[in-house]
Amino acid sequence: MSATAGRDVLRPPANGFKAWLTACLMAYVPLGFRVLRTIRPILRFGNTIVVTRYDDVREVFLNDAAFRVPYKDKLDIIMGGHPFFLSMDETPEYRRDTAAMRLVVRPADITERLAGEVERRAEHIVANAKGHLEIVDSLVRRVTFEVLGAYFGIPDPPGEDLRVWATRLFEFQFADPGSDPALRREVDTIAPALRAHINGLIEKRRASGSFSDDVLGRCLAMHAQGVPGFSDDQIRSALMGFIVGGPPQPPMVVPQALEQLLRRPEALAGAQRAARADSNELLACYIFEAMRFDPLAPALPRTATRDSTIAAGTRRAAAVPRGATVYVAFSSAMMDQRRLPDPHLFNPRRLPHEYIHFGYGLHTCFGIHMNQALLPLMLKPLLKRPGLRRAPGRSGYLSKRGAFADRLHVEYE
Amino acid sequence: MRQTTLSVALEVEPVSVDRLSALIDSVKCQEEDPASGYAEKYGRLQAGVPVLHFMSMSVFPSADYDPVFVIEANFDGPPGVFWGQMEATLGPQLRAMLRCCKKPANRDGPLFVAVTSPDSRYPVAPYFAARSLRPSAFHHGNRGLDRGRILDEGRLFLATRKALAQPDPAAPNPYRLMPAARIHTELRAALKSAFPWLEQPASVRISLAERIGDWLRVAGFLFLVLVGLSIPGMIVAFISPWPRFLVLFGIAAVLIYLGLYRMRAPLAGKGAPTRSGGLTIESLSFQNDLTSLAHPVTLTIGVLLFLGIYGVVASVIATWLGIAVTGYWFDKLWWPSFRVVALGLLSGVFFTLPAIVLWLRWLELRDSSQDAPPLNPELLREMARREDRIAQNHMGSLVLVKPGVLRMALFRAGHLGLGLIVRATATEERHAQNVRLDFIEKAHGGLTLAWGSGIGFPPTRFLVLDGASHGRQFKAWARHSMTVTRFWFSAYKDYTVDQIERHARIADGLRKPTLTPKEAAEWARDL
Numbered sequence: 001m002s003a004t005a006g007r008d009v010l011r012p013p014a015n016g017f018k019a020w021l022t023a024c025l026m027a028y029v030p031l032g033f034r035v036l037r038t039i040r041p042i043l044r045f046g047n048t049i050v051v052t053r054y055d056d057v058r059e060v061f062l063n064d065a066a067f068r069v070p071y072k073d074k075l076d077i078i079m080g081g082h083p084f085f086l087s088m089d090e091t092p093e094y095r096r097d098t099a100a101m102r103l104v105v106r107p108a109d110i111t112e113r114l115a116g117e118v119e120r121r122a123e124h125i126v127a128n129a130k131g132h133l134e135i136v137d138s139l140v141r142r143v144t145f146e147v148l149g150a151y152f153g154i155p156d157p158p159g160e161d162l163r164v165w166a167t168r169l170f171e172f173q174f175a176d177p178g179s180d181p182a183l184r185r186e187v188d189t190i191a192p193a194l195r196a197h198i199n200g201l202i203e204k205r206r207a208s209g210s211f212s213d214d215v216l217g218r219c220l221a222m223h224a225q226g227v228p229g230f231s232d233d234q235i236r237s238a239l240m241g242f243i244v245g246g247p248p249q250p251p252m253v254v255p256q257a258l259e260q261l262l263r264r265p266e267a268l269a270g271a272q273r274a275a276r277a278d279s280n281e282l283l284a285c286y287i288f289e290a291m292r293f294d295p296l297a298p299a300l301p302r303t304a305t306r307d308s309t310i311a312a313g314t315r316r317a318a319a320v321p322r323g324a325t326v327y328v329a330f331s332s333a334m335m336d337q338r339r340l341p342d343p344h345l346f347n348p349r350r351l352p353h354e355y356i357h358f359g360y361g362l363h364t365c366f367g368i369h370m371n372q373a374l375l376p377l378m379l380k381p382l383l384k385r386p387g388l389r390r391a392p393g394r395s396g397y398l399s400k401r402g403a404f405a406d407r408l409h410v411e412y413e
Numbered sequence: 414m415r416q417t418t419l420s421v422a423l424e425v426e427p428v429s430v431d432r433l434s435a436l437i438d439s440v441k442c443q444e445e446d447p448a449s450g451y452a453e454k455y456g457r458l459q460a461g462v463p464v465l466h467f468m469s470m471s472v473f474p475s476a477d478y479d480p481v482f483v484i485e486a487n488f489d490g491p492p493g494v495f496w497g498q499m500e501a502t503l504g505p506q507l508r509a510m511l512r513c514c515k516k517p518a519n520r521d522g523p524l525f526v527a528v529t530s531p532d533s534r535y536p537v538a539p540y541f542a543a544r545s546l547r548p549s550a551f552h553h554g555n556r557g558l559d560r561g562r563i564l565d566e567g568r569l570f571l572a573t574r575k576a577l578a579q580p581d582p583a584a585p586n587p588y589r590l591m592p593a594a595r596i597h598t599e600l601r602a603a604l605k606s607a608f609p610w611l612e613q614p615a616s617v618r619i620s621l622a623e624r625i626g627d628w629l630r631v632a633g634f635l636f637l638v639l640v641g642l643s644i645p646g647m648i649v650a651f652i653s654p655w656p657r658f659l660v661l662f663g664i665a666a667v668l669i670y671l672g673l674y675r676m677r678a679p680l681a682g683k684g685a686p687t688r689s690g691g692l693t694i695e696s697l698s699f700q701n702d703l704t705s706l707a708h709p710v711t712l713t714i715g716v717l718l719f720l721g722i723y724g725v726v727a728s729v730i731a732t733w734l735g736i737a738v739t740g741y742w743f744d745k746l747w748w749p750s751f752r753v754v755a756l757g758l759l760s761g762v763f764f765t766l767p768a769i770v771l772w773l774r775w776l777e778l779r780d781s782s783q784d785a786p787p788l789n790p791e792l793l794r795e796m797a798r799r800e801d802r803i804a805q806n807h808m809g810s811l812v813l814v815k816p817g818v819l820r821m822a823l824f825r826a827g828h829l830g831l832g833l834i835v836r837a838t839a840t841e842e843r844h845a846q847n848v849r850l851d852f853i854e855k856a857h858g859g860l861t862l863a864w865g866s867g868i869g870f871p872p873t874r875f876l877v878l879d880g881a882s883h884g885r886q887f888k889a890w891a892r893h894s895m896t897v898t899r900f901w902f903s904a905y906k907d908y909t910v911d912q913i914e915r916h917a918r919i920a921d922g923l924r925k926p927t928l929t930p931k932e933a934a935e936w937a938r939d940l
Contacts, residue, residue, distance in 0.1 A: 054497070055536045055538065055539055058536055059534060059535055059536060062534035063534050309527075311539075312523055312524070312526075312527040312535065313521070313522070313523035313524025313525070313526065313527045313528075313540075314524060314539060314543075317523075337491075337493075337494075338491075338493040338494075338497075339493055339494060339497035339538070340494065340497070341464070341490055341491075341494045351461065351463070351498060351501065352501070353497070353498070353500075353501035354497075361534075
């Protein structure tokens with residue numbers, strides 16, 4: 001029996017007036033942030049605060065001691081109560097666990113192993129699609145899960161689809177502010193099943209005596225050497241964290257970036273020139289600039305651990321009571337003309353500090369370097385194709401299902 | 414693109430002055446370190462702050478006040494973007510420098526505390542933005558050229574040198590035999606692929622809106638000055654019939670002119686040989702273009718037109734004020750208002766202004782000057798060691814302004830007005846026959862005008878005469894007020910203002926697909 005209600009990676013779309021209203025409001029979020037940045041940069045209603053300016057977003061992200069990530073409760077459900085560094089404060093355990101994972105998720109893997117593989121698989125898909133391709137699922141999600149699944153050493157569970165499990169758990173953890181009971185029911189089935197799946201993989205590998213050179217194999221080798229941070233529980237939690245937090249994201253942001261490029265013929269032409277010239281660095285500039293116009297999410301939540309003040313000493317200074325939820329609108333920060341020159345202009349030559357795609361401070365995305373290198377490569381083979389254009393009709397425009405990119409069809413020669 | 418010039422002046426904790434100097438020196442060392450990972454010195458700042466043209470950091474010590482940390486910067490675009498880039502590039506260093514400074518007593522105090530408290534992660538950019546001052550007078554040598562364009566056009570210039578170089582010493586240079594228009598065509602064809610931007614029109618350096626804004630600011634400033642000068646006359650004009658007014662002010666003006674005549678001579682032994690102090694009216698000539706303000710007729714018409722407009726606008730304002738106060742309507746108040754404004758203007762020009770000059774001259778005759786300012790040989794050596802290394806030098810000087818209401822008003826208003834006029838009259842055409850005020854940089858009259866209100870300055874006469882004309886004394890005084898520029902960044906250290914203009918002219922010519930023989934001959938001169 002399947003652990004999920006359906007085989008579709010994304011849950012059925014919400015219907016009704018509430019869903020329609022939410023979709024409409026989401027479309028006006030950038031405009032709303034623009035207004036807020038000018039007239040009310042730090043908005044407070046009840047115990048909820050929204051910060052919209054670049055300086056304040058950066059301040060909150062960097063001040064982990066005062067503004068903690070609120071992921072622990074849901075992460076405990078997913079991990080079965082075992083800690084994962086995503087929800088930790090800056091503690092010795094946090095430092096130990098992140099340092100341990102850096103021993104097995106190595107920077108050299110990006111160039112030596114992952115980049116070529118991503119490009120090769122993307123090229124294969126694009127070449128076999130015969131000039132008509134769906135981007136979200138058929139290209140990006142497929143490449144991401146195939147490459148990263150193999151890299152982490154986590155194949156599909158028998159009879160199940162890892163893409164579905166990971167995406168459901170990701171939605172529960174990061175994109176379910178209303179705590180949907182239906183989703184919770186699915187999570188209550190998926191999470192233990194995924195834990196059991198990884199436990200089984202650990203036992204199987206250990207029994208075989210062959211560790212293989214993937215993240216799981218390296219973890220087991222470290223465990224065998226007695227390196228701290230590599231108990232079975234720690235290995236399982238880290239791998240689950242990587243699978244849940246990592247692969248579901250590229251299918252959200254990469255199609256969104258392509259949609260932004262398709263809206264700007266000059267930028268698309270520039271990205272295509274970079275792809276054809278094999279200039280990965282310049283291509284990355286185009287992709288991350290495109291992502292700036294539609295990033296992963298409008299804002300990320302933080303919880304105030306103590307009474308504090310945001311933007312202290314300025315006219316917009318706002319007191320934050322302990323326990324308040326602070327929404328850090330990093331999408332708004334990347335459009336703040338106080339710190340970014342001409343933020344509404346597509347400029348692939350922007351400086352690194354003008355992007356906050358991967359957060360700041362303690363909880364900067366663990367896979368930041370991997371994402372910076374791999375996300376552009378997922379589109380590179382497609383961008384090399386001449387005549388790249390939207391498919392006719394509505395399918396040629398990116399559709400979304402809640403926080404997730406759903407479909408985008410393109411054509412090429 | 415609009416350029417911004419700003420200064421940040423921060424008081425330093427006396428005990429931290431050595432640490433601050435060391436921090437600035439350490440930034441300089443890091444930027445000049447060949448092992449920094451950048452291809453050239455200051456590569457990190459070049460890449461991290463792409464809007465920056467120039468930046469200096471100095472610490473001014475003084476016996477009269479606690480040390481002052483001064484950052485001066487010249488960059489493209491708004492200050493917020495600049496400070497954001499500075500934070501991303503030098504954030505930790507800037508925070509450490511701020512920790513050597515005093516907490517300001519004004520409303521910036523809490524921000525200072527937020528930025529400098531231990532383990533603070535609050536961005537430093539807002540604090541620097543809050544403490545930034547826009548100088549009342551400044552001049553951009555290459556206004557309207559952004560940094561990227563200056564560097565691109567510099568590279569283009571070098572490419573033209575390479576293309577024009579003689580390929581074979583034994584053979585004649587083919588370009589020497591060509592007419593200018595052909596040189597243009599050949600060069601353009603040779604350089605187009607390496608400089609694809611030659612196919613695009615250059616952005617407008619100073620837009621019409623910017624020019625109009627410049628002149629409107631000058632007009633506004635002069636309007637306020639005239640109102641200020643007219644106030645005494647306008648007050649008397651309210652209560653005095655106009656014939657009596659003219660007689661009274663005429664007598665007063667004559668007395669003032671007599672006073673000025675009596676005080677015109679320089680102090681004994683202090684007169685400078687150049688009577689004009691560098692400010693001549695030679696630039697006014699009937700030979701100049703009739704559209705230029707340097708043509709006497711155009712200038713006269715311009716002045717009269719401005720005074721006419723002033724009279725009408727001031728009268729309208731005065732009439733509306735009168736309506737608000739008295740309740741009478743326009744037809745009753747217009748002519749009385751116009752009479753008051755006109756008499757006020759007359760008195761302002763012929764009485765108040767000379768009276769102020771007389772007052773100033775009276776003060777000048779009693780000013781003390783510092784004939785032999787103490788010079789620290791070690792400091793002088795340190796300054797000299799850092800000067801003349803590149804095509805540009807930075808010079809920072811901090812002086813105390815002479816006390817008194819008149820001095821302060823003249824100093825503030827004078828610098829503001831001078832800045833506005835320089836900005837409005839300086840054009841990108843360096844050779845234009847215009848009322849140009851480059852004397853600020855080049856002539857002693859301008860130096861006297863800019864610095865004459867400083868305590869200890871060599872004796873001045875009528876604000877612009879003598880003063881800096883005493884070359885040796887002036888230099889000693891200026892050196893005395895200067896300090897070592899501990900950090901100096903230039904984005905294009907090998908170029909002078911004139912050379913940049915030359916690059917721009919060559920690039921402008923090469924952007925055009927064809928030139929007429931006359932245009933080409935003019936253009937080829939720069940090659």
